[in-house]
Amino acid sequence: MISDFPPAAILILGALLVPFFKGNAKNWYVILLPAVAFYLISQLQIGSSWQVHFFGFDLTFLRVDKLSKVFGYIFTLNATAAFVYAFYVKDSTQHMTALFYIGSALGVVFAGDLVALYFFWEIMAVASTFLILARKTKKAQAAGMRYILVHVFGGLCLLAGMVIYITETGSIAFNAMTDRNLGTYLILIGILINAAAPPMQAWLADAYPEATVTGGVILSAYTTKTAVYTLVRGFPGWEILIVVGCIMTIYGIIYALLENDARRILAYSIINQVGFMVCGVGIGTMMTINGTVAHAFCHIIYKSLLWMSAGSVLYMTGKSKCTDLGGLYKTMPLTLIFGTIGAMAISSFPGTSGFTSKSLIIDGAVHEHLVWVWLVLEVASAGVFLHAGIKFPYFDFFAKDKGLRPGETNKSMLIAMAFMSFLCIFLGLYPQPLYNILPYEVHYQAYSFTHVVAQLQLLMLSALVFFLFLKLLKRTETISIDTDWVYRKGGRLFYYVVERVLNGVNALSDRAIARAIPAWLGRFSRTPVSSMVTLYMRATGKDRRSIEDFRREANPEATTLLPMGMPVFISIVFLFSLFVIFAFF
């Protein structure tokens, strides 16, 4: 039956046909694919599944429940908008890798067991690397290499954990994990690497900003959010995630405040936002799980929107550094408005989608009386407005006019941004459609006079602080050292040390064993007597002159006092006879 078909297959198989389309037809085709997948997901019946028998396992490539459906909706919805945005891209390779990437993310979400999940997990890592490489700059190539190495490492952790888990339980089923042992912890580590959790978070801000304009928009949504989905499915209520999530929220803010590149600021704020979600999974009540899923849903929309507006600026000006930009409100007013709507949504301004989703997580923490968690999340909420809400639009569009007059970006980009802006506001004013598709039933009212005033106080005072401290926040042409130092500089240091030590040993052995010792032995066997006498004379402190005089005058070898041939011959005969005796008698 068509309705029980894995939606991942539509994108992955559909991608193979991309090269056969020419011109705008190609773009319409890639917009249509995720839109069709969206429709098919809406037709999937809760509880249906699709299995394949493979290597003695029944692999479940389709598991439909409310959780997988809501992620399916947002993945395909965002993909449709992203391909509208990418209407100007005519490169088949980029569209195909994007479709493979989004398709495999859908595959992970609908995978019913660990083996199917792992299969798509790895396709996702490879496809996303090609999206980074598509920028075709030297920086992008280097970042892409680092990116794939980190993800291969994460994939290996996941695989090792799965092997242990499957051996222990005898089942490949993927549901909420209850045992806490090496296997499940390795799986958790593998997932957390994709969620960009410290200390393995630096890959995100390292690689995403090096991707193409459209690549960045697409990348921002899937890898981290499939990780969030996997955490919701497998690790609800694991308290360690509360700590990890809280660290991520603060980490993202600090680094975003230090950053100069606009797209890198947005990359750090992904880590900050995913921190809220990871925290929600760690608390693990129905309310926070709902909050995590709702926040992932809204986050994908407004984060894509932010990447779209930063991407438009990059597309029109070729620049993304705050120090190069400024005053663009004069020529890119629409991009500014859409970007600001995204910035307000990420800051969870009342009236935007961030307000109706993030409040679920924070109020969930309050319900559990987690005072420190609540406080960290509130501080982080204020900080979001600081770095993503104001800093990004301010330095790109206002600040100091740098004399750039690029003009408004192209129409398809504006349409995509308008659509995403609409969703941000729609879900902010009327969140019920989203609440209806969450995994658990929602009894929540985000809007009350008290809540709105509290949230606005938090945000407006943050804005005040931003402008009071503006001098301190002035951008500099610097980067910030992150944990990727370990494999960027540390790797080079390791290479240097290894090169010095091992090649040093090599050279030393070469000089000593291959050259000096055999040469000396050769001399010694030719002139044993004079060599020994020389050694003796040297040891007793005779100078070089007299040694040489002695050797020239006495020339002991010439007198053939000791014929070397005979003793050697005798020893060989003796040894041979010994061998014969021991071997045969």
Next chain:
Amino acid sequence: MKQKKEFDWFDRPESIKKLWIMLYAICGLLVVADFFTHRHPHFGFDGFVGFYALLGFVSCSVLILFSKLVALVLKAKEAYYDK
């Protein structure tokens, strides 16, 4: 033909002054509005008027100052990794 004057309202000093006044006014009004809310303090210390305003102000100041502090160690030239 005379070229259309560019929209540069946000660059003018007098507009920036207006924006500052607006910002302070909004912040003040929000704290005043707090007298009319029915807050149920969750943890005992979060019940007073303007709590969230104070929280926003203090946490953002601390975040900025802290980021300046770690910047002393973490900031590097853009070509740092190219060397």
